[in-house]
Amino acid sequence: xxxxxxxxxxxxxxxxxxxxxxxxxxxxxxxxxxxxxxxxxxxxxxxxxxxxxxxxxxxxxxxxxxxxxxxxxxxxxxxxxxxxxxxxxxxxxxxxxxxxxxxxxxxxxx
Amino acid sequence: xxxxxxxxxxxxxxxxxxxxxxxxxxxxxxxxxxxxxxxxxxxxxxxxxxxxxxxxxxxxxxxxxxxxxxxxxxxxxxxxxxxxxxxxxxxxxxxxxxxxxxxxxxxxxxxxxx
Numbered sequence: 427x428x429x430x431x432x433x434x435x436x437x438x439x440x441x442x443x444x445x446x447x448x449x450x451x452x453x454x455x456x457x458x459x460x461x462x463x464x465x466x467x468x469x470x471x472x473x474x475x476x477x478x479x480x481x482x483x484x485x486x487x488x489x490x491x492x493x494x495x496x497x498x499x500x501x502x503x504x505x506x507x508x509x510x511x512x513x514x515x516x517x518x519x520x521x522x523x524x525x526x527x528x529x530x531x532x533x534x535x536x
Numbered sequence: 537x538x539x540x541x542x543x544x545x546x547x548x549x550x551x552x553x554x555x556x557x558x559x560x561x562x563x564x565x566x567x568x569x570x571x572x573x574x575x576x577x578x579x580x581x582x583x584x585x586x587x588x589x590x591x592x593x594x595x596x597x598x599x600x601x602x603x604x605x606x607x608x609x610x611x612x613x614x615x616x617x618x619x620x621x622x623x624x625x626x627x628x629x630x631x632x633x634x635x636x637x638x639x640x641x642x643x644x645x646x647x648x649x650x
Binding site for chain 1: 578626632643
């Protein structure tokens, strides 16, 4: 099983749609979790951290399920500007290294 | 805001050259990282450093070395550049502390080895 696994997509959705991404991780001792977004030919940028209780930031909601070892990202009311690759990121807990998923490509269409 | 600055956005070098990629962060972060990113392979860790003069190998250190003489600066060195080192190189930093610290990335350097 890969350390961090994501559906590569692509996801093509119309503006205003709700879209959800899932990510699974293999190391049950993983300590912390993040979602990053990466625009084409740009650097990854932190979108949000993922907390055990779940957290929301505007149109974005992140959930963590430790028992099943997956995290999710929900985007409501999609905007054209949400088009990007979304990276699932996990700290496996052994040091400060992060393990990155390969990303899910989202395209929001007018 | 955290600022991570990489010395070049685009760089073209020749096979066999020694190549230096520089990264500077302005947030007094203890941890610094070098990654490369290739289509279909995602981000792969080359080296990281958790303190001045300290370094640890990542997943793909072969053909690379690093230097951390000052806290704010982390250099990646391609000892003898080869065409398979053509890639996007990303530097990142994070503070020491609990494991819940995200990493902050520089703009990246697109390196082409001819």
